[in-house]
Amino acid sequence: MKGVLLVNLGSPDSTDSKDVKRYLGEFLMDERVIDAPYWLRTFIVKGIILNTRPKKSAAAYKKIWWEEGSPLIVLSERLQAKVQKQVEVPIALAMRYGKPSIRSGMQELYDKGVKDVLIIPLYPQYAMATTETILVLAEELRKSFFPDMTLTNVPAFYNHKDYIRVLANSIKQSLEGKDYEHLLFSYHGVPERHIRKSDITKSHCKIDGSCCKTPSPAHEFCYRHQCYETTRQVAEVLNFEEGTYSTSFQSRLGVDPWLQPYTDRTIDKFGLEGMKKLAIVTPAFVSDCLETLEEIAMEGEEIFHEAGGEEFHVVPCINDRDDWAEVLGRWINEWVAKESVMA
Ligand SMILES: C=CC1=C(C)c2cc3[nH]c(cc4nc(cc5[nH]c(cc1n2)c(C)c5CCC(=O)O)C(CCC(=O)O)=C4C)c(C)c3C=C
C-alpha cells in the first residue's frame, strides 16, 4: 500500500525558553545545518548559541504565536487536511525537528499498512540544511525500524510549472490594487560553504553568481541557482520588467559569509535610496513562520520605515492555498497511478 509523508522544518513545542532551547539544540546540532566537526559544533551550539539565543528567540516566537500553536505547524496541518481530501492514500505530517517527528510519521503510515512511501519535503529549493537532511534521516530510520518500506521523494520543485503558477497567483492576488515600486524575493540564506559542499561537479559553483546561468548538473543541488531560477520564472509569468524585482537572502547566523545580498541590508539600502513603496515575498518558505512573520513582516518593515520607506507589503507564503493543495494532490495521484513523481 502507498502513503505520503509531508515534511516541514518544525517549531518549538511552546514559546517557553526551555522548549525553544530544546528545539534549537536539536536543529543546530544537525551536521547538515551547522556543518562543523562534532566537537566544534557542540562547542558552538551548546557552549555559545544555546546560552544566549533561546531567550531572544522565545521573545520573537511570542510575537507571532497563534492560539492554536506555532504558525508553521498549524499551517502545515491545514495543508495536510486539504491535500488529504484530494487523494485516497493516507497522508502523514512530520517535522524534521521537534514534533511530530519523522519517525512517528513513518510509524503512523506503517500502522496503516503503508510500505511504499512518497516523501514530500516542503521546500521548493534544495539545500543540505533542508531537503537533504530530511531524506538522510528518513533513510536511516527506514533501515533501522522499517526495513520493508521503500522511500521515494518529490525532488526540489523550484522550477516546476505548477509551483511557479501557484506562487505567481499568490503574489498577484496579494498585491492586487497595491502600489509598489519593487518586489524583493527574499530567500532563507545558507553559508556560502554549503553551496560549495553541494556542488557535485566540485568545480562549478563560484558563489558570486557567475556560474548560476551556465547550465550544469551541479544545479540539481545548488540552492543559489534554484532561488534565482524561481525568481526568474515567476517574473517571467508575471511579466515583470527588469529592475522592478530582485533577489536577496535573509536570516544569517554566525560570522561566516552567507549568500548575498543580505535582505536586511537590501531593505535598508532601498529606503536610503529614496524608495517609498516596497513589496516582499519569501519563496523559500512554504508556510509562514518566525522567519516571515517576525523577521520580515516586523523587523523588515521597521528597517524600511527607519530608512525613509513608507509602504511595506508582505506577500504571505503559499501556506494552505487551494491551488497549492490541488497541485500537491495531483502530484500524489500521478505517483499513485503511474509510479512516476511529478510528470
Ligand atoms: C546555521 C543555521 C541555519 C541554516 C543553515 C538554516 C537554513 C534554513 N532554514 C530554513 C527554514 C527555516 N529556518 C527557521 C528558523 C531558524 N533557522 C535557523 C538557522 C539556520 N537555518 C535558526 C537558528 C532558526 C530559529 C529561529 C531563531 O532562533 O531565530 C524557520 C522557522 C521555524 C519556525 O518555527 O517558525 C524556517 C522555516 C531554510 C529554508 C533553510 C535553508 C535553505
Ligand SMILES: [Fe+2]
Ligand atoms: Fe533556518
Ligand SMILES: [Fe+2]
Ligand atoms: Fe551557481
